[in-house]
Amino acid sequence: MHDLIARRGRKGWLIVDEAFADTNPALSVADEVAEGRRLLIFRSFGKYFGLAGVRLGFVVGPPSFLAAVRQKLGAWPLSAAAIAIGTAAYRDRDWISRMRLRLTAEAVSLDTVLSEAGLRPIGACPLFRLVETDNAQALFETLAARAILTRPFIENPRWLRFGLPADENAFVRLKEALVHG
CATH class of the missing domain: 3.40.640.10 (Type I PLP-dependent aspartate aminotransferase-like (Major domain))
Structure with missing residues (x-):
């Protein structure tokens, strides 16, 4: 830099x-x-x-x-x-250290869920993952219908951003929604 x-x-x-x-x-x-x-x-x-x-x-x-x-x-x-x-x-240095470790682990879990669904995570911010897919809008709508919110991008309709699921149940819901639609 x-x-x-x-x-x-x-x-x-x-x-x-x-x-x-x-x-x-x-x-x-x-x-x-x-x-x-x-x-x-x-x-x-x-x-x-x-x-x-x-x-x-x-x-x-x-x-x-x-x-x-x-x-x-x-x-x-x-x-x-x-x-x-x-x-x-x-x-609160202890909280900050614990949260950095937790976010990294949860991001790896999100990467796994996305990869298993045929999506390739892009980026390294542990708070969210970006995927690029031809069916981003359809995927957005499918997930929204299951109360899973993602972020589409008007400037790039092939992008969809996934935040970290809140807990283990949310990870399971995401995985099921990605597999079964």
Whole structure:
């Protein structure tokens, strides 16, 4: 990543969406942010911690750039509750470690279910898997009829994204729906 940042020079900004980086901190390029580097990173709190209703996010960038934005726009207001919840969550290192292991194991299980149904999982984010298939829309409709929600993509009608099933029963329901329709 450092080479990519260096090659950009002053031609423009590299903006990195690290909304899912908490699942694997090795993916983060936050350490690359420095004065003089045109690199901005956006982070989301709610996706990893499963608290989408807590309106909390972060931008990491060169200090002079962030100061200019703050001067222009003012401080972005956050609720005291969001700050307290975010602080407590990030301090719970044991939960974070356990969740990373759990998500990785559950993603492997999802890969197995999808592969057994003839679908090839794409990507490495342990929160979901993307598949590419000619019958994505039909599969979406079949699963929705069984109360299994997936995410289709208008911009690529061959894609369908599967979130991790909530528990073992949900894995069984998904497997049955993929096999029997």
